[in-house]
Amino acid sequence: MDLVLHLADDYLLDKVWARLLPLDDHLYASLPTSANFTSITHLSQSTWPRDYIPRQIISLSVITLVGIHILYFLFAWLSYKFIFNHEMMRHPRFLENQVKQEIQSSIQAFPVMTLLTLPWFQAEVMGYSKLYDNVEDYGWAYLVLSVPLFLFCTDFGVYWTHRLLHHPSVYKTLHKPHHKWIVPTPFASHAFHPVDGYLQSVPYHIFIFTIPLHRLLYLGLFVFVNIWTILIHDSDMVTGHALEKVINGPSHHTLHHLYFTVNFGQYFTLADRVGGSYRQPESSLDPMLEIKKQS
Structure with missing residues (x-):
């Protein structure tokens, strides 16, 4: 930032x-x-x-709010327009005016999420992170390897944070609002309780304060994280592809919204396999079957 x-x-x-x-x-x-x-x-x-710190805080707040709105509306709209199967809106568990509710929930969450995230951004601006500018500082091999390192480390962090948010002591207050969307659209990607959304972002901030990462690479990965979050909320159930047992994609996250207690991971299936919460996507679990029954 x-x-x-x-x-x-x-x-x-x-x-x-x-x-x-x-x-x-x-x-x-x-x-x-x-x-x-x-x-x-x-x-x-x-x-x-x-x-001057007050100026930085105000500037960061504006940049973050403008940036997340642009990312959200641009990529959620693109996914909704060109990827999301609009027949899913006929599913019996799809809510009335759901897209409007998803957007309203996201917009309401953004200011508080921004406020909670500001200390991390401010600390980064003040030079406390391990972000670096020159590739030569760690070499090209490290630059390349830092991408899977970032994804795997943050995936495990998000997995356990997400799983803890399903604990009965906090689920109803913090995470249940996101599970209001049983059959989500891409606009549900950021429709969280703001504390829920913030907590699931913490592993990304912790990473750059503990492990060196190139500054430009982090910016690219930060954008990728938000786009990926949008893409896995399209209620898709495409099965049988080569990386299905490795990548935690839209099909896996669709099962999470349908059954709540499976597939907590963000990018990979490894954390769910280790944690005993993995469920393999199957065509028999496709929510589209419910729609076809009505036809």
């Missing part, structure tokens, strides 16, 4: 902050000499310089 903030400052936010809080020459002359007010370059023509 520090890279995104830097680019946003370069191309937009410096001008916005300069207009909102323009630099006053007399005020500048009276400011105490400190790390925050050392040069007119760092002030970026605003009384709030780039490294």
Whole structure:
């Protein structure tokens, strides 16, 4: 997020902050000499310089909210339009006005999820993470291997977080709102209780504060995580493909929404196999069969 903030400052936010809080020459002359007010370059023509924490927090909040709305509506719409089987909307457990409810739930969750995530982003901007810029620091082999490392580590983290959210002590309050969507559409991908959505994102933040990862690669993976989350919520039940027992895809997550206690993983089936919660997708479990019965 520090890279995104830097680019946003370069191309937009410096001008916005300069207009909102323009630099006053007399005020500048009276400011105490400190790390925050050392040069007119760092002030970026605003009384709030780039490294001023309140400015960073506000900027990060706006960037995050705008970004998640763009990601959500763009890719959920694309999946809904071109991948999601609209016949699923005739399923007996598909709710009235469900798509509208899914979107409303997501929009309501985004501000609180953003607020909860801000400390991680702020710590990243302040340089406390293990993100790095130069490939030469760890080499190309590590760069390539860090992708499966990120996916497997966060998958296990999400698995156990997700499974704990199904514990009776917290399920009704935190996770049941997401399981309102028995037959979800891609718009259900982010339709969480905000604390639920935040907790399932924590493994991704922990990773970059414990394991080195290239900054640009992390940004790409962060976008991928959100797109993948959208894609596995299309109620699909395509079975028999080569990676079915390895990749935890839409068919697996469809079973999770139908039966609640299986396939908690995000990307792979390994965590579910280790945790004893794996269920193999089968054509006989396809929710489309319920629709055909009505025909």
